[in-house]
Amino acid sequence: MATEIDALIEAIRFDIDTALYIIYIIILAYIAIHLVSFLIRKIGETAGFMRIAANMIIPLFKIAVYFIATYLIVTSVFTPSLSQLVAFSGLFGAALGFGLKDVFSDIVGGIVIAFERPYLIGDKIKIGDKYGEVTDIGLRATRIKTPDDTLVSIPNFSIFNQSASSANAGKTEMMVVTDLFIDSRSDIEKAAGILRECLITSKYIYISSSNRYTVLVDDFPFYRRLRAKAYVNDLRDEFEFKSDITRRTWTEFDKNGIISPAFSGIVIGDGPGFADR
Amino acid sequence: MLQLKILDIKASDKRLKNRDARLKIDMQPLKKEIMPCGSIVIDLKYPDDTYTGMDKAESSGMGTGIISIFENEIKKIQDEIDKHDSGGYENVAVIAEPYSGIEHIFDKILGDNSQKINNIKLFSPVTDTDFFSNLYAGKKIALMHNCQYLYTRKCGGFEILDHFMNLVSSEDRLFITGWNKFAWNYLKEISNIEDLFEVRITIPKLDSKSIMNLIMADAKGRISFIDDRPANGDKFISVEKCQVRLPFLHTEKSVCKLKFNPEALKGKKSKTKEEIETEAFQKITNLAGGKYDIARIIWKNTMKDNELRLSKIPAVPTADISNFDEAYILSIIISMDTVGYEGLLEIAGSNINLKQKLQSLKFSGLIEISDNLCRVNPEAVNSVIYELRKRRLVW
Numbered sequence: 001m002a003t004e005i006d007a008l009i010e011a012i013r014f015d016i017d018t019a020l021y022i023i024y025i026i027i028l029a030y031i032a033i034h035l036v037s038f039l040i041r042k043i044g045e046t047a048g049f050m051r052i053a054a055n056m057i058i059p060l061f062k063i064a065v066y067f068i069a070t071y072l073i074v075t076s077v078f079t080p081s082l083s084q085l086v087a088f089s090g091l092f093g094a095a096l097g098f099g100l101k102d103v104f105s106d107i108v109g110g111i112v113i114a115f116e117r118p119y120l121i122g123d124k125i126k127i128g129d130k131y132g133e134v135t136d137i138g139l140r141a142t143r144i145k146t147p148d149d150t151l152v153s154i155p156n157f158s159i160f161n162q163s164a165s166s167a168n169a170g171k172t173e174m175m176v177v178t179d180l181f182i183d184s185r186s187d188i189e190k191a192a193g194i195l196r197e198c199l200i201t202s203k204y205i206y207i208s209s210s211n212r213y214t215v216l217v218d219d220f221p222f223y224r225r226l227r228a229k230a231y232v233n234d235l236r237d238e239f240e241f242k243s244d245i246t247r248r249t250w251t252e253f254d255k256n257g258i259i260s261p262a263f264s265g266i267v268i269g270d271g272p273g274f275a276d277r
Numbered sequence: 278m279l280q281l282k283i284l285d286i287k288a289s290d291k292r293l294k295n296r297d298a299r300l301k302i303d304m305q306p307l308k309k310e311i312m313p314c315g316s317i318v319i320d321l322k323y324p325d326d327t328y329t330g331m332d333k334a335e336s337s338g339m340g341t342g343i344i345s346i347f348e349n350e351i352k353k354i355q356d357e358i359d360k361h362d363s364g365g366y367e368n369v370a371v372i373a374e375p376y377s378g379i380e381h382i383f384d385k386i387l388g389d390n391s392q393k394i395n396n397i398k399l400f401s402p403v404t405d406t407d408f409f410s411n412l413y414a415g416k417k418i419a420l421m422h423n424c425q426y427l428y429t430r431k432c433g434g435f436e437i438l439d440h441f442m443n444l445v446s447s448e449d450r451l452f453i454t455g456w457n458k459f460a461w462n463y464l465k466e467i468s469n470i471e472d473l474f475e476v477r478i479t480i481p482k483l484d485s486k487s488i489m490n491l492i493m494a495d496a497k498g499r500i501s502f503i504d505d506r507p508a509n510g511d512k513f514i515s516v517e518k519c520q521v522r523l524p525f526l527h528t529e530k531s532v533c534k535l536k537f538n539p540e541a542l543k544g545k546k547s548k549t550k551e552e553i554e555t556e557a558f559q560k561i562t563n564l565a566g567g568k569y570d571i572a573r574i575i576w577k578n579t580m581k582d583n584e585l586r587l588s589k590i591p592a593v594p595t596a597d598i599s600n601f602d603e604a605y606i607l608s609i610i611i612s613m614d615t616v617g618y619e620g621l622l623e624i625a626g627s628n629i630n631l632k633q634k635l636q637s638l639k640f641s642g643l644i645e646i647s648d649n650l651c652r653v654n655p656e657a658v659n660s661v662i663y664e665l666r667k668r669r670l671v672w
Contacts (some may be wrong), residue, residue, distance in 0.1 A: 019600050049669050111441050194432060197435065201430050203605045234668075248432060252432050
């Protein structure tokens with residue numbers, strides 16, 4: 001084994017030309033990745049509801065470029081024989097054991113994400129306690145933008161030990177659940193009808209044969225819950241959609257005497273029905 | 278000889294509040310001694326120049342050409358009218374994109390069945406159920422134009438539609454209704470409207486040959502077609518749209534095909550009159566998106582002194598709508614064909630600065646505003662539809 005390692009070290013040729021060649025490859029790979037990612041994102045933004053599908057290519061392209069660049073760099077330094085390759089694997093394994101384990105796990109995680117696609121660039125995902133839109137899937141980490149505009153890097157290895165949930169699964173539309181709570185004595189039929197109409201007339205809604213909407217009513221000891229489930233046209237408008245439904249529904253509730261729940265004689269809200277109680 | 282039918286609408290009527298109410302008397306000339314009598318135009322707001330397909334002067338000059346193009350659609354409607362007497366009828370929904378030529382079909386149906394049909398044209402959103410009391414005028418068949426005005430996309434805006442749907446399901450009368458395609462597609466997702474109108478006819482897009490035949494049949498005098506474009510106007514590869522009937526689908530679909538022109542590689546050569554004419558109508562059809570009424574408008578705007586220059590036919594415009602609210606406003610306008618400012622304000626709500634958005638759309642050349650009425654600029658209709666479909670604001 002020691003002889004093989006010696007032979008491997010002897011086979012390594014490293015001069016100034018090789019160094020320049022490696023730098024050249026790294027720069028080229030960097031430019032290619034960033035340029036192509038930028039172009040795909042730009043084209044994706046103009047593709048409307050096909051935006052996320054267009055972005056799907058980015059991680060695959062990145063992995064392909066990384067592998068080609070690595071291959072070119074390795075073969076520029078030495079051309080290993082089979083026995084040298086075995087020796088190199090041994091060294092590589094030792095390196096992993098000493099400190100590169102996490103990096104390697106992240107890279108494997110990145111490859112799994114690129115090919116298995118549990119989520120895509122543009123998806124709204126939740127990993128652990130982090131929720132946001134995926135802005136980039138790198139070889140080592142996935143970056144997500146949270147609703148309050150914070151960029152969070154999540155190591156790709158996380159997909160092996162944490163559940164990753166994607167709210168839209170590669171599509172631009174996404175289900176949004178909006179809850180409204182009303183007083184038990186309010187007219188529930190009227191309230192559900194108002195919520196339904198506010199839902200279907202929202203400018204953000206998307207309805208199709210496979211993307212239905214529903215209004216559910218649930219009764220609790222001190223109040224009733226109205227739950228609207230519908231798809232927002234573009235997941236980026238998730239919170240605007242929710243706000244639009246809530247705002248317009250409560251405006252109509254106020255006009256129709258439907259009031260907020262009361263707790264221990266205290267009425268929350270000040271709808272027209274308040275004075276009648 | 279003229280027959281008159283007067284619809285008694287009082288300005289004090291509750292439903293006419295805040296509207297420029299006026300009585301209209303629909304007078305239609307006799308055609309082969311048969312008069313489409315009993316036609317009622319219920320016009321709550323809009324004057325005569327509101328778009329209803331084509332100018333009256335233009336449509337009156339139309340030959341039977343357009344009718345023969347829509348022969349299948351007319352036959353389907355006529356079949357239901359014939360079946361109505363025996364009781365085995367189904368209500369009809371004729372669904373069309375703006376400017377598709379639905380009015381020509383309805384005119385033909387009305388002309389052939391004038392004794393049976395009561396004709397109702399809507400020009401603005403209906404706001405009161407009293408409207409339905411005069412729906413039949415003693416006839417057994419109601420022909421209703423612009424049924425997209427039976428609802429308003431706002432909370433509380435579906436009462437009239439619900440009432441109409443109850444009427445359709447309970448009455449033993451045949452309803453032939455015309456709908457804006459985008460309004461229909463929206464309504465079919467939020468209601469059971471498809472169950473009530475089992476015969477659904479979608480007006481197809483026309484190919485360039487049909488449009489050429491129709492326009493040339495009505496053209497007066499000798500028309501000269503001149504190719505005055507620069508030499509690189511001919512492309513080696515171009516994309517053409519054609520209508521194909523796909524397996525398992527009952528309707529024709531528009532698909533793109535590549536057209537190769539080897540002559541373009543050899544440089545410009547003199548073209549025959551027929552080639553230039555074909556190319557001119559191909560350009561007009563692409564711009565019009567296969568919609569006959571738009572093609573006529575482009576034809577009218579491009580022709581000068583019985584000369585049509587290819588360089589004068591505008592390129593297909595691109596609708597660059599970056600603002601979501603503007604796109605939403607456009608989707609409402611195109612779903613209603615024509616809509617007044619007040620109606621639009623009710624739908625848009627207070628969160629959108631409507632005046633600003635409309636001005637912006639007007640400056641972009643996407644809409645036209647006249648007499649407080651908004652409609653999509655005919656030449657921009659197709660690019661607007663493309664952009665709104667991409668954003669899934671119309672379905």
